Amino acid sequence: MISEVRQKATLAQKAASTMNNLTTDQKNEALTRMADRLLAESEAIIAANGLDLQRGRDQGTSPSLLDRLALNEARVEAIAEGLRQIVSLPDPVGELLEQFDRPNGLRVEKRRVPLGVIGMIYEARPNVTVDATGLCLKTGNSVVLRGGSAAIESNRKIVEVLRGALTETAMPADAIQLIEDSDRASVNEMLKLNGLLDVVIPRGGASLIRNVVENATVPVIETGSGICHTFIDDSAIYQMAAEIVFNAKVQRPSVCNSMETLLVHEAFAERHLAQLAERFVEANVELRGCGRVAELLSGIHVKPATNEDFATEYNDYIMNVRIVANLDEALAHIRIFGTKHSECIVTENMEHAERFIQEVDAAAVYHNASTRFTDGFEFGFGAEIGISTQKLHARGPMGLPALTSTKYRIYGNGQIRG
Template structure:
């Protein structure tokens, strides 16, 4: 079977499943999620063995430390994925929720009700956990899912998908509710981007190359998830101990994720007290610092930052550092180089905190907290299918509500329009 026919077959099956999923009971969906969770833990040894194949291939192909971290699974990460499925099962079902009801002058009762989007196509890179998160959120929100992971994680994804698909069908979900594209042929993505008849929305999740390819070439509507060139700005009136801890967490807690900090901006009046100690601590954690000329006065043996450093999402133990003259300079820098993902200010000045919240254009804006909290589970969504940096339909971590649309239901008593 050629790639086009293979993809159409997937689309037909998903469309058929989506029709049933739109009205399937909450109990059935929740039972399926619990069964999927239990199956993941039960098959963890097999999943880890398949993941090790991907890790070995990644190392042999020179994959960066950050991407290897995204790819790697262990028992805890599998247990976290399993718990994520249970968390989604505990969340309220958005489907059928009446968000508003009113009467018009003709006494028609008009209601606005949440409904599924239909078939969601997901294209992503080396993150096996996305297979589980996407499946969970799509199922709970009544959508069928067609998942296309990257070739770097093909063995892991197949093992995970086969595990949860079998459990979901046995628990009562229609066949085709969750499907994985098992080929690594790039043509599958090209076909997927044109399957308007079968796929209602595409969500790309990964690096800028993948996202821009989908945005520019897809005829299927796209929700653009974010490249994370995230900033932390340390204000002149910051608690410096707090600032140091936030910076360390935002940069090093997990480097290969989109909500990790990539650029540190420091007010000139805070630089002398903050940077020498912070610089040594970052270096001790293996972070390479690429700084402006002034930064070099406070941190020894740094790499001189270039224009490219200000716009780069490293996903690695590399940090760009720039000293700025004011909060306005910091916000100007973020406006030019930010990707509208997550931005943070550390300050005890209320006016500056409110200016930062009001004037910085990003999906998530923080005062005195790490950017690492931009995450569906941390926001109480159970999981996320991605973090949208666009403004149409969805923005920020996309949970169940963001995977729904609406329809209007109208009750009449024989009214006809005059």
Template sequence: MTAETAVLRDDLVSEMNDLGRAARAAAAELAMAGPEQRNDALQAAAEALRDQSDKIIAANAVDMSAAEAKGLSAAMLDRLLLDSDRVEAMALGLEAIADFPDPLGRVLEERSRPNGLQIAKIAVPLGVIGIIYESRPNVTADAGGLCLKSGNAAILRGGSESANSSGAILECLQAGLRKAGLPEAALQRLPTTDRAAVGIMLTMSEDIDLIVPRGGRGLIERVQQESRIPVMAHLDGLCHTYIHGDADKEMATEIAVNAKMRRTGICGATETLLVDRSAVESHLPDVLKALVSAGCEIRGDETVQAMEIGTSVKEAVAQDWDTEYLDSIISVKVVDGLDDAVSHINQHGSHHTEAIVTEDQTAAQAFLNRVDAAIVMHNASTQYADGGEFGMGAEIGISTGKLHARGPVGADQLTSYKYLVRGRGQVRP
């Protein structure tokens, strides 16, 4: 490291520490604010998003142009794109969050002890949350809104490809904070897109209480390896749909196409289709033809490659079963019954979202019980893996871990708790 580089890093460390201290102070103020004030900030931020829609879309156009020049895939460009409908969706999301019951102060447990002590377990904010995410600028609104609702300050680090879009959205969130009389430092972003800032952020254990990474496996692994702060991981979405032998063919076809092709670039998109051997002749040709008709490339095992569907099927190699395509590609495998399907999913899945299509309720229940994932579905598209669809208004992401929160992470999941103990002069013997 040269002397000049060392000075630059020292300057960045100083700037990051200032940002962290400001967030910690803002978190203390947010924790004392009432629900009305926090909701006012959310409503004002939604209004600002609508007022600044043209500015946000113009900023997004700059990001889109740079992303196209870099050669990002169509699915990644779709994740990045903002238009008037998507800006309106962000505003509606903030309003939905504001309308939700206050997650703070909830009595989670309450008990009376024989000695007369009254003990209550109460929901409280986590404090300061560092959120690292890729591509999708709408996460700025969702994450900022959920943190504000739950009384947490947030330090945001979006992907460099969405820097202009996320910056314009953050300005609207901060405008909402100011209008409600809350500190602007409650929602901040890293001062640079330099990866070094992320490394510094992961060491700021005095000022940040939780790190939430949302993105690909490379990002998650880096954060888990380097962070000195607890991590709530949101791993990639290597999701499966399993067509059981007793599946309704029309339903299976419709679900498979929607689960893969509705939006290929989201984490809830199905990446691998498993088909029971007993359903190969009756179901598989129609399912594959429908996928191909929708513009999907098929990669299959030997049985799938031999199917007559009017186009060639590429060979699925070992890597395909472990690949999150985020594109119009699906790997298809024939399995020998429920046990084989569950084994494949538990070995190759990312513990995100898995689905079975069947009319056999016993098989469905066995699948729901045995698959190790945050979300397990029966007769529904994996694209429903979304906090908004779960009635949470929005989400920071889908937690694939097993501690603290699992599945869609909304405002309720961004709280901790403390015990309040009330006595009448008791002393312990």
């Protein structure tokens, strides 16, 4: 018997041909109807979500996970509003990227086309179901959704509503597929579906992403993990440096672009580290530091930082601090422990700034600004599928163009190769 995964991916692939031919207006109309229907069915969606929440509570799910799972009227409205924002974004499909004529008279165009069928593998956040669907459909793709089983009732209802919204539109309902099988095997089957899925995008925690990267034969866009550093150079202005690093650590520690390790030039540390550390301690940030940090911060509790600490993405109110002799030591530390996500130097020395930006190998490298800006909305893309931490295809915050491929269109009048 054909599995649910294969069956639904096949339907998605069939729908992809139609998706490829839709105009921007047709896609926008479909997304607008989806937003309308979500609002109209808000009550039913919240009721389905209630079943997930009840099961979660029964199973002792943590309050923070329950909060991520929970829907209420305001959240459904925000989700629908997210779809309308996607409607307002320019459609990358069809964009002419290159055009050239060859001496033999061939005219070559390179244009953006949909990727085809996108597999989304994510955790128990029902907003991702709508968000990812909107982004995939706007770019003319079909989507096969595999959300966390903890949100299955919510996702089932949401997808029913979204598919239902398409009945009177030019967009085929089969462009949206939800895998309901909660067994981990259904994820692993998706990961091997070469020929049916064109790409798999994981969104979630480190173990989910690792499973996808390690087991997929379908091309993957890896997203997510970030051990981000800020290096405060000798010449940094104290007030600016303090604001930047405090923001990078504390404004939202749970996300990938927050800072895990603070590197401080020794001269700056002697002048300012005690004062700076005070501020983090007041915000209940646990400090882990090298021996020199502990010496300088004699009145503050500093745990010894191990190499394992420097290699950990805490996503929490914990910060490593290391004192370095100079820019070279900072660069060497980042080369070893960085995850190529977002890195920052705070300095008034432009030569150091340029060296840091040139030499650090990361998706986003900052001079005098918080690493928290690595984000599709903050970059002005109006949407974000995720933040790519690989170097192929897309790197850093991904907007709509990251969900497209390209096609060469070649116009001849009888050319043959000699």
